[in-house]
Amino acid sequence: MSRPLRVAVVGAGPAGIYASDLLIKSGQEVSIDLYERMPTPFGLIRYGVAPDHPRIKGIVKSLHNVMEKPEIRFLGNINVGVDVTVEELQRYYDAVVFSTGATGDRVLDIPGADLEGVHGAGEFVGFYDGNPNFSRDWDLSAEQVAVIGVGNVGLDISRVLAKTADELHVTEIPDNVYENLRASAAREVHIFGRRGPAQAKFTPLELKELDYSDTIEVTVDPEDIDYDEASETARRESKSQDLVCQTLEHYAIRDPKGAPHTLQIHFFESPVEILGEDGKVTGLKTERTELDGNGGVTRTGKFTVWPVQAVYRAVGYRSDAVEGVPFDDKRAVIPNDGGHVLDEDGAAVPGLYTTGWIKRGPVGLIGNTKSDAKETTGMLLEDYNGGKLAEPESTDPAEVLAFLEGKGLAVTTWEGWHRLDAAERALGEAEGRERKKIVEWDEMVSHAGPQDK
Template identity: 80%
Template sequence: MSRPLRVAVIGAGPAGIYASDLLMKSDTPVEIDLYERMPAPFGLIRYGVAPDHPRIKGIVNALHKVMEKDELRLLGNIAVGEDVTIDELKQFYDALVFSTGATGDRDLDIPGSDLEGSYGAAEFVGFYDGNPDFKREWDLSAEKVAVVGVGNVGLDVARILAKTGEELHVTEIPDNVYEVLKTNQAKEVHVFGRRGPAQAKFTPLELKELDHSPTIEVVVNPEDIDYDEASEAARRESKTQDMVCSTLEQYAIRDPKGAPHKLFIHFFESPVEILGEDGRVVALKTERTQLDGNGGVTGTGEYTEWPVGAVYRAVGYRSDAVTGVPFDPNAAVIPNDGGHVLTEPNGEIVPGLYTTGWIKRGPVGLIGNTKGDAKETIEMLLADYADGKLDEPAKPEKDDVITFLEDKGLAYTTWDGWHQLDAEERRLGEAEGRERKKIVEWDEMVKHSRKDA
């Protein structure tokens, strides 16, 4: 075939960009259109990383290098499955790769989860990261707050709640987020994990950085430092897990430093109910657990009611279906065999459709896992192409899809448009001595991205 392989990658977060990079590094000539529902690229790197973690946002620099390549074109502000259908896209591409990630909250299936003051962690992350899909106001009147979940998202939520608005004003947070954070009344933040330190899903650096804030006192009960044989094995087998346990041990034995905000990390406390009065959260009820010898836990029948005015459920993200693409609602993933989209779990391959990232395997793992996902998927796609298994698109010319989008009246954004939006956010931040100030409103983002259109 004399023309390049034409691929649409749907979702411009790390998963989609890594998949695009691998395609461009292959021996196969390619043209890639990277579709993004938001006006701006980078997915959870822009809208899922806490604003006081610029180190992690440095990943954007690496993603920029991929996005600058000539074979790759960004088409933002387009909801695939809604603004354009899957069948419409198939006219222009040999293959479609879905990398739409996960932004919703998994359910915490206990009574009281629907009370006022019970929040999904993803909702709060969307608020403080200025995601235009999420609300602009937040009630931070509770003086005692619970966070359920001992992963990095739970840690981020707890840290943001324990910091002051002034500490966070130096970051890229929008004005509305700063104004809300200034009103934060939280003096105690309690993080709850069902199992022990050896099962916590923190990364060591995130855990250590909790103590860097002068306003936060990290408190761990020495009685919560407990290991069974499987827990000890987990420490021996993973340097990362051993570092997490060591840091928690240090928190448990050190003298108080006298910071005004207390951040308690509780282990062996399994949430069983969120208690309310007049429809509002007043406490979290937990059952004390104990290790079972295999790294799991069993209940002890000992219950505690923790008086709190808000509960944040940080028990995992959940992906949403893409209209026109098979979806497993129980696992909240696109059914797949490691790369090919399937009609159902263990079903038949849907020709020309592939998936990678969290929508493929669920919202677990770090950047390294995302790269491994992309490698597996792209190897399958390229093998199918080499074997002649991909259908020829009806309109394979690069400009055909642009004509189609413009005929539909879609105000799509581009990579040049991202540079315009980026420059405006940096200009706004520079006026206040900050690196950038994020623009929140969707229409404003589109306006700045398309000012030269």
């Protein structure tokens, strides 16, 4: 008698949900358990996207539709590798797919990076998105702030720093975030990139959105608008990059609108040292660079000290290892050949697969994870249909729940997410908002976890 292919997907963000959806659409009969360390699904969409990005958060609707499919069972509040070992999971599944994403911050290797007032972008995102793993309070006493990195995350944190608390109160931010932002002293936010406009990693719409607030004056120094041959080629070959350059050129030449907060984007400034006194940030030292003709830059030996009291490094996220799974600490990814998890000798580990940022690093947009997932699930299905996967000890989905219950885990469910979702919407409705996010872990579990009978 045939049975469904049993798959455990570890990580219920976009990467894991897309992989689950592709397995369902493959035509193969499947049964998928979607494990998540947090009590809630949606990963990056819930805890990595700025609250004033409703367009991007709209992706939740499509992910929600996938999660409603009967082939998927959500099992939250389970830390695979800690609460449950990978070896234990393999007793119940033909294959395990790791899609655990990236929430840590890459290191900025310059003097002064350990001063008080230097923050990782991921830490600040975790704060304002109400991630219970991060601080509930944030020191926003700096009037002048530096953000290092010219990507969308740098734009997000710069915009949140420059906006007023009342502008953000219409979003889903929890009370502690609102109260912290109300006390913010930030008046100048400076974004630094070591190369030029044609090498910026912004997307056009996110760059334009900076200017939507009446409280923010977005500026670019006309001296920073410069292109070499490689830069011109990049513009011609990418409509998106050309639009970014056009927007930056517009910011450089327009008349000021008189907004109270300044957000200045600097190009050709390479951070070389964070300055401080008494252990606290007092400035950022940068070295001027210039294009080398090939899209890269060379140093000029000209230095500038920018008076700032806080520095945010938006130089990339970093994934964390999963206990019991091979990990490349230098690249911060699970070693793989495009889908299979590889051991230290480069051989595929039977039944283990990976997709998303933990597979390829934290690059690309959310939509890029779809092509990632297609490659991974294609390998998984080929292995299964080729008889390369070992038969698990148990294929009964009910036995998994009994196993987890025996561990004493307060497992959150998809039905529980609906309860939590309703509770957050009710909190928001009371204040004329769509939603107000619940922050405390135990409170989320009380809504989404086991219910008293």
